[in-house]
Amino acid sequence: MSTEVRSDSHTGAKTAGAQARPLEGKVVVVTGGNSGIGEGIVREAAAQGAKVVIDYVSRPEDTDAIIRDIEAAGGQAVGCEADVSKVADLRKLVDTAVETFGRLDVMVNNAGVEFGETVATLTEEKYDLLMAINLKGAVFGTKLAAEQMRSQGDGGVIINITSTHEDWPMPSDLAYCISKGGMRMLTRTAGVELGPDRIRVVGVGPGAINTPINADDTPEQTAALEAAIPLGYIGTTQEMGKVVCWAASDAASYVTATTVMADGGLMQKPGAV
Numbered sequence: 001m002s003t004e005v006r007s008d009s010h011t012g013a014k015t016a017g018a019q020a021r022p023l024e025g026k027v028v029v030v031t032g033g034n035s036g037i038g039e040g041i042v043r044e045a046a047a048q049g050a051k052v053v054i055d056y057v058s059r060p061e062d063t064d065a066i067i068r069d070i071e072a073a074g075g076q077a078v079g080c081e082a083d084v085s086k087v088a089d090l091r092k093l094v095d096t097a098v099e100t101f102g103r104l105d106v107m108v109n110n111a112g113v114e115f116g117e118t119v120a121t122l123t124e125e126k127y128d129l130l131m132a133i134n135l136k137g138a139v140f141g142t143k144l145a146a147e148q149m150r151s152q153g154d155g156g157v158i159i160n161i162t163s164t165h166e167d168w169p170m171p172s173d174l175a176y177c178i179s180k181g182g183m184r185m186l187t188r189t190a191g192v193e194l195g196p197d198r199i200r201v202v203g204v205g206p207g208a209i210n211t212p213i214n215a216d217d218t219p220e221q222t223a224a225l226e227a228a229i230p231l232g233y234i235g236t237t238q239e240m241g242k243v244v245c246w247a248a249s250d251a252a253s254y255v256t257a258t259t260v261m262a263d264g265g266l267m268q269k270p271g272a273v
């Protein structure tokens with residue numbers, strides 16, 4: 001097999017050869033980065049050579065522990081306390097990337113909450129809070145990242161962590177589904193708008209993943225989910241980190257304005273949930 005390395009004329013992406021660290025030197029911001037899927041993304045991005053800004057709103061000691069691990073492996077990461085529902089805090093995140101590492105290459109809008117309310121039980125207060133974190137946070141995270149990337153002039157990638165529920169109704173979680181449906185259209189609309197600037201916007205839609213967001217699931221609910229997943233198991237945060245880093249890398253250079261579902265086939269199984 002040839003080990004020749006060629007450059008793609010559109011992207012400059014290398015098409016062969018050693019790609020063990022596809023994010024080498026890239027500056028990546030991950031919101032909600034000190035737990036669950038966000039932590040999986042942070043750790044994988046650092047392992048692939050990225051310099052990472054870890055956003056968090058609680059448990060600073062968890063952020064510190066992740067940074068220690070990354071630095072022990074020879075990588076670079078910095079923590080930044082920022083509430084994604086506040087545009088000023090999102091600006092602080094982008095500024096931290098630029099001030100610490102000189103630029104921003106990849107913005108991952110991952111932070112999210114789930115309250116489990118129906119049409120009957122949803123309150124205005126819970127609706128506003130969920131939308132501010134899940135959807136407004138992603139919208140303005142995209143806007144501010146795009147501004148920075150445009151000023152750099154050499155493209156970038158914005159990843160929105162959506163869900164199977166960007167498409168798939170979950171009757172017990174009305175506002176959550178609406179927020180993920182909104183992120184679906186954010187991804188598509190911003191992807192079209194930012195294409196000429198070579199800024200890709202990609203959704204990654206996890207299925208059922210083993211994280212704190214699902215901590216309240218009963219053993220019966222977990223068993224029913226496992227039975228419904230064609231691959232037969234609940235996904236891991238490491239697997240989500242790998243999908244996101246692929247979407248952020250030059251290997252996905254022609255992927256934009258769409259969502260990559262990472263759900264073990266769950267959505268395609270008739271009557272799964």
Ligand SMILES: NC(=O)c1ccc[n+]([C@@H]2O[C@H](COP(=O)([O-])OP(=O)(O)OC[C@H]3O[C@@H](n4cnc5c(N)ncnc54)[C@H](O)[C@@H]3O)[C@@H](O)[C@H]2O)c1
Binds near residue numbers: 033133207
């Ligand atoms: N776990 C799953 O099965 C699953 C499936 C589909 C999609 N998702 C999505 O993945 C993302 C990560 O969720 P997770 O499962 O890792 O759970 P998680 O609870 O570990 O992660 C959510 C993160 O968001 C952070 N956060 C909450 N409010 C914030 C705010 N105002 N500002 C900044 N950060 C805030 C939390 O501190 C936490 O770190 C969410 O967007 C979630 O909707 C998860």
